[in-house]
Amino acid sequence: MTGVLVVLDESGKAIGQGLALARELGQRAVGLFVYERGWNVYIGHDWLSGSNARATFLEYVEEHEKAAEAELKARFLAEAQAAGVEAQFEAICCDDLEHLTDAVIREAREGGYGHIVCADPLTRGLSPRRGGTAALMRGAPCPVVLAGQTVAAA
Amino acid sequence: MAGEVKKSGKMTVFRSDRHEDMAAMVLVGCLVVAVLCYMAFIVPTVTVGAPSDGKIVSIAVSESGMVQKGEPLYTFEVKEKKWTQGKVEEKLVTRDIKSAASGKVLKVVAKPGDELKKGKPIVVLEHEKGTLP
Amino acid sequence: MEDKGIFGKIAAILPGLAFMVGTLWVLRTYVEPWMANAVLFGQKGWLIKVTHLNYILLAIIVGMLYRNVLFGGKIPAWAEEGFRTTRLFIKAGVIMLGSLYTIQSLAKVGGIAILLIMTFVFGTIFFVMFFGRLMGMERSMIGVMGAACGVCGVSAAIATSPAVKAKPSDVALAIATILGFGIMTMFISPFIGKALQMSDYQFGAWVGTGILNSGQVLATCLAFNPTIAPGTAVAYGEIWNVVRVISIPFVVFFITMWYWRAEAEAEHMSLGRILKEKFPVFVIGFFGMTFLSSVGALGAEGSNTLHLMRDVMSWIFGIGLVGQGAYIDIREIKTAGGKPLKVGLAAGCLKYAVALLVIMLFVSKESSF
Numbered sequence: 276m277t278g279v280l281v282v283l284d285e286s287g288k289a290i291g292q293g294l295a296l297a298r299e300l301g302q303r304a305v306g307l308f309v310y311e312r313g314w315n316v317y318i319g320h321d322w323l324s325g326s327n328a329r330a331t332f333l334e335y336v337e338e339h340e341k342a343a344e345a346e347l348k349a350r351f352l353a354e355a356q357a358a359g360v361e362a363q364f365e366a367i368c369c370d371d372l373e374h375l376t377d378a379v380i381r382e383a384r385e386g387g388y389g390h391i392v393c394a395d396p397l398t399r400g401l402s403p404r405r406g407g408t409a410a411l412m413r414g415a416p417c418p419v420v421l422a423g424q425t426v427a428a429a
Numbered sequence: 430m431a432g433e434v435k436k437s438g439k440m441t442v443f444r445s446d447r448h449e450d451m452a453a454m455v456l457v458g459c460l461v462v463a464v465l466c467y468m469a470f471i472v473p474t475v476t477v478g479a480p481s482d483g484k485i486v487s488i489a490v491s492e493s494g495m496v497q498k499g500e501p502l503y504t505f506e507v508k509e510k511k512w513t514q515g516k517v518e519e520k521l522v523t524r525d526i527k528s529a530a531s532g533k534v535l536k537v538v539a540k541p542g543d544e545l546k547k548g549k550p551i552v553v554l555e556h557e558k559g560t561l562p
Numbered sequence: 563m564e565d566k567g568i569f570g571k572i573a574a575i576l577p578g579l580a581f582m583v584g585t586l587w588v589l590r591t592y593v594e595p596w597m598a599n600a601v602l603f604g605q606k607g608w609l610i611k612v613t614h615l616n617y618i619l620l621a622i623i624v625g626m627l628y629r630n631v632l633f634g635g636k637i638p639a640w641a642e643e644g645f646r647t648t649r650l651f652i653k654a655g656v657i658m659l660g661s662l663y664t665i666q667s668l669a670k671v672g673g674i675a676i677l678l679i680m681t682f683v684f685g686t687i688f689f690v691m692f693f694g695r696l697m698g699m700e701r702s703m704i705g706v707m708g709a710a711c712g713v714c715g716v717s718a719a720i721a722t723s724p725a726v727k728a729k730p731s732d733v734a735l736a737i738a739t740i741l742g743f744g745i746m747t748m749f750i751s752p753f754i755g756k757a758l759q760m761s762d763y764q765f766g767a768w769v770g771t772g773i774l775n776s777g778q779v780l781a782t783c784l785a786f787n788p789t790i791a792p793g794t795a796v797a798y799g800e801i802w803n804v805v806r807v808i809s810i811p812f813v814v815f816f817i818t819m820w821y822w823r824a825e826a827e828a829e830h831m832s833l834g835r836i837l838k839e840k841f842p843v844f845v846i847g848f849f850g851m852t853f854l855s856s857v858g859a860l861g862a863e864g865s866n867t868l869h870l871m872r873d874v875m876s877w878i879f880g881i882g883l884v885g886q887g888a889y890i891d892i893r894e895i896k897t898a899g900g901k902p903l904k905v906g907l908a909a910g911c912l913k914y915a916v917a918l919l920v921i922m923l924f925v926s927k928e929s930s931f
Contacts, residue, residue, distance in 0.1 A: 285731070314730070316637075316889075317734065317737070317894070318716060318720055318737065328446065328717060328720050328721035328810070328840050329445075329446055329720060330445045330446060331721075331724050331839065332720040332721070332723060332724055334724075335723065335724035335730070336730045339729070374636075400730070400731065401731075401734055403731060403897060404734050404735070404738055404894045404897045405894060405897075406893060447843060449649060449650055449653065450653065450844040450847075451843065452650055453650050453653035453654040453657055453844050453847065454657060454843075454844060454846075454847040456650065456654045457654050457657045457658050457847060457851070460654070460658070460878075461854075461860070461871070464867065464870055464871050464874060465859075465860070465861075465867065467870070468861070468866065468867040468870060472866070475866055476866065478869075
């Protein structure tokens with residue numbers, strides 16, 4: 276099974292690159308939205324939180340994630356249609372202790388994708404705080420295309 | 430492999446912070462009760478330790494004698510530190526320490542003239558069950 | 563992981579918990595005595611005299627080593643559930659600290675504490691509002707940083723951010739900043755305190771006012787003086803702490819008001835609702851313990867009972883702090899940057915320094931109880 280796995284993030288940089296690659300290869304593109312679940316561990320630092328502050332915050336984050344999913348899904352599918360690429364959308368959730376990129380790697384392996392396209396820096400959930408795409412580059416089972424680097428512009 | 434989107438993870442072992450707060454209070458309650466019960470009913474002897482670093486001047490009780498609550502137990506000399514205008518002033522103060530419990534004196538550990546660190550044992554008393562030493 | 567019943571839950575907690583307890587036990591029975599006697603650079607106990615290390619700081623450092631070196635950045639699944647009980651221990655410890663006070667002594671010191679804290683809390687919030695606007699920070703982030711720098715660091719940040727609609731990824735950045743600053747002050751403060759020959763009362767007041775995260779206040783006080791008794795650094799610092807923790811809902815209310823005043827679609831927020839939602843219930847337990855000690859139910863001062871009680875307390879804190887150290891991920895903190903870092907550092911350092919100045923000038927070394 277081949278295909279281009281497009282990791283969706285708030286910057287949306289990967290979408291254009293991913294769709295272009297999929298068209299070039301004549302393969303389907305799959306937009307992947309990963310729900311960040313590391314928040315509860317991340318704010319575990321908090322020592323004496325006021326009651327229910329944490330619960331309210333996590334609910335708030337979840338709302339945010341849902342809104343981001345809906346927005347990115349619409350954007351990805353619309354751009355794919357405009358580009359004439361066969362596209363699917365998927366949302367997964369990383370495990371409690373997993374970093375977001377670990378979930379992407381897992382998904383790429385299980386799905387047997389040919390390429391991963393990912394924005395760099397990856398601005399999704401806690402990724403900017405957790406080493407961004409570095410872990411993805413190390414662990415990916417297939418070539419990774421990093422989109423959005425502005426090397427040439429400098 | 431379209432993994433179902435699960436709800437965001439749980440925050441602690443407990444369902445919410447309120448539960449955690451309550452659990453912490455229950456835990457403390459249990460600990461306090463355990464400590465109090467242990468001290469009141471199980472501890473066989475009571476060790477009277479030095480309240481701070483200092484020197485024993487004299488001891489008012491003897492081994493296997495009885496002591497009542499409020500009776501003098503020993504005299505203790507301590508250096509008292511006082512902050513006055515940013516400087517430390519030290520002066521020696523002698524204090525009579527009274528017994529906080531009554532009972533039989535099992536052992537006198539320290540001798541007059543001993544320099545003791547805080548918490549070092551001076552006298553060991555028999556514990557009267559049901560009281561807090 | 564979902565529903566394993568109460569016994570399954572306890573079984574899942576045990577390995578991590580045992581690991582934390584074991585660590586603390588080794589530290590207290592072997593490492594600390596060894597440090598006190600070890601001859602280094604021709605001086606006995608050099609490690610303790612010069613580095614001021616004690617089991618509290620060791621517990622945090624070892625916890626950090628576990629997370630960052632031994633486990634390579636992530637707490638493994640077998641230990642995770644156990645390590646999550648950390649906060650329970652810290653909370654329980656704080657509740658038990660209530661037994662250090664009597665109602666009279668609380669009333670005596672509480673007045674100064676409330677005055678100092680309120681001045682510094684609102685002073686910091688105003689400073690952040692001013693400086694953040696100068697830096698061109700978003701209003702919602704100004705709110706979050708104001709709460710975080712003003713009151714209780716991470717707790718206040720996450721309590722405020724839903725109310726001011728801050729972006730979670732920005733909040734994560736702010737949290738990294740606050741934690742980094744807090745951890746720095748946690749290790750530096752005991753040195754400064756010893757160098758300036760501060761008394762326990764001054765140190766507790768300073769740290770309680772100047773350090774951001776309330777948990778770090780506790781750890782810093784214990785690092786300065788690991789004795790848990792009335793009149794030690796931790797006893798004073800904790801009064802400051804409790805006042806701060808109680809003030810969180812009020813600060814959240816204040817910042818929410820400030821935020822929504824300038825927005826078109828004002829959201830209705832009542833102080834009563836915020837209080838109901840965010841009031842830290844464990845504080846009631848703290849005052850409960852104060853009441854018990856005031857009526858003498860916990861034994862007289864200097865008695866063996868209280869001695870044992872405080873020993874239990876120090877273990878509870880130690881266990882909690884090992885776990886707390888393990889929540890510190892250095893790589894996450896290293897990513898702190900941008901405007902929150904500048905504003906946070908400016909506000910944090912200013913508060914830290916001004917608090918030190920005020921305490922050294924106006925608070926006498928002599929304690930008031």
